[in-house]
Amino acid sequence: MERLRKYGFVAAFLAVPVALYSVFVISPYIQAFQISLTDWNGYKSRLHYIGLDNFTRLFGDEVFWRALRNHGILLLVLPLVTVVIALFFAFLLNLGGGTRGAGMKGIWGSRFYRVVFFFPQVLAVAVVGVLFKAVYRPDESGVINGALVKLGLDPVGWLVEPNLALWAILAVMIWQAVGFYVVLFSAGMAAIPKDYFEAAALDGAGRARLFFSITLPLLRDTIQVGWVYLGIAAFDGFALILVLAGDKGEPDGATTVLPVEIWKTAFTYSKVGYASAMGVVLFFLTVTFAVLTLRTTRRERIEL
Amino acid sequence: MASTSSDTATSRPAGMSRPATTPRPARPRPGVLGGLSHLALFIWALLIILPLLWTFLASFKSNTEIFGDALQLPGQLRLDAWGRAWDKAHVGQYMLNTVIVVFFSTLGTMLFGSMAAYVLARYQFFGNRVIYYFFVAGMAFPIFLALGPLFFVVLQFGLLNSHIGLVLVYIAYSLPFTVFFLAAFFRTLPDTVAEAAAIDGASHTRTFFQIMLPMAKPGLISITIFNVLGQWNQYLLPLVLLTDDKDKWVITQGIADISTIAGYEADWPSLFAALSMAIIPVMIVYIIFQRQIQSGLGAGALK
Numbered sequence: 001m002e003r004l005r006k007y008g009f010v011a012a013f014l015a016v017p018v019a020l021y022s023v024f025v026i027s028p029y030i031q032a033f034q035i036s037l038t039d040w041n042g043y044k045s046r047l048h049y050i051g052l053d054n055f056t057r058l059f060g061d062e063v064f065w066r067a068l069r070n071h072g073i074l075l076l077v078l079p080l081v082t083v084v085i086a087l088f089f090a091f092l093l094n095l096g097g098g099t100r101g102a103g104m105k106g107i108w109g110s111r112f113y114r115v116v117f118f119f120p121q122v123l124a125v126a127v128v129g130v131l132f133k134a135v136y137r138p139d140e141s142g143v144i145n146g147a148l149v150k151l152g153l154d155p156v157g158w159l160v161e162p163n164l165a166l167w168a169i170l171a172v173m174i175w176q177a178v179g180f181y182v183v184l185f186s187a188g189m190a191a192i193p194k195d196y197f198e199a200a201a202l203d204g205a206g207r208a209r210l211f212f213s214i215t216l217p218l219l220r221d222t223i224q225v226g227w228v229y230l231g232i233a234a235f236d237g238f239a240l241i242l243v244l245a246g247d248k249g250e251p252d253g254a255t256t257v258l259p260v261e262i263w264k265t266a267f268t269y270s271k272v273g274y275a276s277a278m279g280v281v282l283f284f285l286t287v288t289f290a291v292l293t294l295r296t297t298r299r300e301r302i303e304l
Numbered sequence: 305m306a307s308t309s310s311d312t313a314t315s316r317p318a319g320m321s322r323p324a325t326t327p328r329p330a331r332p333r334p335g336v337l338g339g340l341s342h343l344a345l346f347i348w349a350l351l352i353i354l355p356l357l358w359t360f361l362a363s364f365k366s367n368t369e370i371f372g373d374a375l376q377l378p379g380q381l382r383l384d385a386w387g388r389a390w391d392k393a394h395v396g397q398y399m400l401n402t403v404i405v406v407f408f409s410t411l412g413t414m415l416f417g418s419m420a421a422y423v424l425a426r427y428q429f430f431g432n433r434v435i436y437y438f439f440v441a442g443m444a445f446p447i448f449l450a451l452g453p454l455f456f457v458v459l460q461f462g463l464l465n466s467h468i469g470l471v472l473v474y475i476a477y478s479l480p481f482t483v484f485f486l487a488a489f490f491r492t493l494p495d496t497v498a499e500a501a502a503i504d505g506a507s508h509t510r511t512f513f514q515i516m517l518p519m520a521k522p523g524l525i526s527i528t529i530f531n532v533l534g535q536w537n538q539y540l541l542p543l544v545l546l547t548d549d550k551d552k553w554v555i556t557q558g559i560a561d562i563s564t565i566a567g568y569e570a571d572w573p574s575l576f577a578a579l580s581m582a583i584i585p586v587m588i589v590y591i592i593f594q595r596q597i598q599s600g601l602g603a604g605a606l607k
Contacts, residue, residue, distance in 0.1 A: 009508035010423050014435065017420035017479055024476035025442050028450035028457055035453060042456065089348065092341045108342075115594050116349045122590050122597065124537035126556035127582050130563040134362070134576070135355050137374075143358050146374025175351065183598045235446065239539040243560050259448045259540075267544065272452040279449035286446050 036276040043270075054277035064278070067249075067258045070166055071235055074173075074257075075289070079230035082174050083223060086181030089117065091211050093182065094189045095197065114186070117179035125176070129243030132172045133159070136244075159244060162254040169244055169255055173237065181226050188222035189215060224297050228290055235286050238263065258282045356583060363389075363577035370572045385573035386581070389562070395578045397551065398558035399585075405467050405554060406535045409474035413531050414524065416475060417482030422512055424483065425490035426498070436487065442480030447540065455544055465549045470542060474535050482527055489523035490516065529593070529600035536586075555582055 036054055038047045058064050093110040135143045136158040145155035158168040196214050238259035247264045249256025258278055266275035362370055363385050364378040390396045424436045463469025501511045539556040546552050559582050566575040
C-alpha cells in the first residue's frame, strides 16, 4: 500500500513537467535532426528526404562560411577580453586595497562599482541593442561620434564600415558581460583563504605577484566555467545582431551569425529543412567547443 | 575624475602605515598604481552609466535636438514623448503583457521544476536516472536547433500567437536548468525532517509543500530570480511565437519594433522614452534586490 502511494506520488509529480518538456523541448529537437534531412518548407504534409543534400549545400554556401568566420572571431575575442577585464576588476575590487589590519581589503567604493558593473547584465539584450544603435549613430547625433566631432575628429560609421561593424557589436557584448564575470570571479576570490594572501604579503609579494601566483591558479575552475559560458554566448549573438545589424547582418553580411541565418531561413524564406541543417551544425559546433574546452583545460584540482 | 584620484592619493598613506601585524617596515606602495586602479574602475563605471543617462536625457529632447549635438542637454523638460510612448507606441500594453507572461511562466517553472527536482532527488524508483538525464540533456542543446519544429508544434496545438503558448514554452525551456539546480539543492537537505513528518502521518504531497519547500527557500529564491530575468529578457521565442498579433507582444519585441518605426515616423524622443520605460523598472528592482540577484545569477552559473 505504502509502495503504491509512493509510486502514485512520484508519477503525479513527474507527469506535467515530463509532458511539457517532451512536447516543447525534446520533440522539436528530435524533429530538427529529422527535418534537416528533408527539403520541408513548413507546408507540405509529407516529408521528402533528400539525404545529406542540405549539408552539402550548406558547406558550399558563402553566407554560411561568413557566419562561421564571425563566430570564430567572437569565440576568440569575447571570452579572452571579457575574462581579462573581469579578472582585473574583480582583483581590484576584492584585493586592490592592499593588506590593512586583519586582512586583504577591496578598493574604496568597491560596493558601488560592483552594483554598477553588474547592471547591464539584467537589461534585455534587445533593449541594449536599441540603446547602442543610438550610441553608434554614424553622425554627430550618436554619443561616440558627438564626442569625436567635439574633439575635432571625423565621425566614424561604427555599424556601417564592414571592417568595423562586428567589432562594434563585440564591444557591446563585452560591455554587457563583464559585470557578471566580475561578480562570478569575486565570489571565487572570496573563497580563497585570507591567510594565503597575508602570508605572501608578509614575504613581500606585491599585488601583481599576489594575483599571478595565488589568485589566478586558485581561480582556475571558475575561470574555466566562465570561459565555457562566454564561448557558448559566442555561438549565439542573435538578439544583439538582429537589432543592431538587421536580419542580413548589415553591412553586407559582415556581421551575420548562424542563429540569425537560421531564424531568417526558417521564417522568412520558409526553408525549414535547410534551417534545421544549420541548427544541427550549430549544435555540433557548440558541443565540440564545450567538450574541447573542458578537456584541454582539465587538470588536477587544487585542494584548498 | 580628478577628485577620485586625489582621494586615493590622500587615503593611501593612512593605509600604508601598517598596523602591528606586520613586522616589516611598510613597503613603499606606489600611490600612482592605486590611482590608476581607481581610474580604470571609474572609467568602466562611466561607460555603463553614460549611455543610460544619455538615453534618459534624450527622452526629453525634441527631434531637432536629438539630431543635433549628442552631448547637449535637453533645452527644456518635455514630457510629451513619455505619453506618446506609453499610449501610441503601446509600451504600457507591452509591459503589462510581459508582466503577465513572466508571472505565470515563472510560477509554472518553479512549481513544476521543484516538483520534478524533488522527486528525482529524493525518491528511488525505476527510471529515476534516465528521467534526470533526460531533463539535464536539454541544457546542451542550442535553442536555435529546435526553432523551426517548435513553431510547428505550437501551431499544431493551436497556441500560436497566444500568451498561454508562450508561457508553456517558457516553462518547458526553463525546466532543464531549474531541475538540475534544484535537484542538487534538494539532495543536500537532511532526511530526518522528512522521516519525522512521515511518521507523524503526513502524506508525500504535504511533506513536499509544507516541509521541504520552505527548507529549500534559499535555492528557490536564486533560481526564481534567474528565471524571472531570463524570461523577462527573452526576445527570440516571442519573435517566433507571437509574430502576428501586436496587442500580445512583450516588451523586448515592442522596443525593437519602436526602434524600426522611429526611423520612418521620425519620432525619436518617444523611442528614447520607451527605452527609458523599459530600463527604469528593471533598474529599480535591481537596486532593491541587487544582492540576491548577483548571488542568484552567480550561484546559477557555478552549479
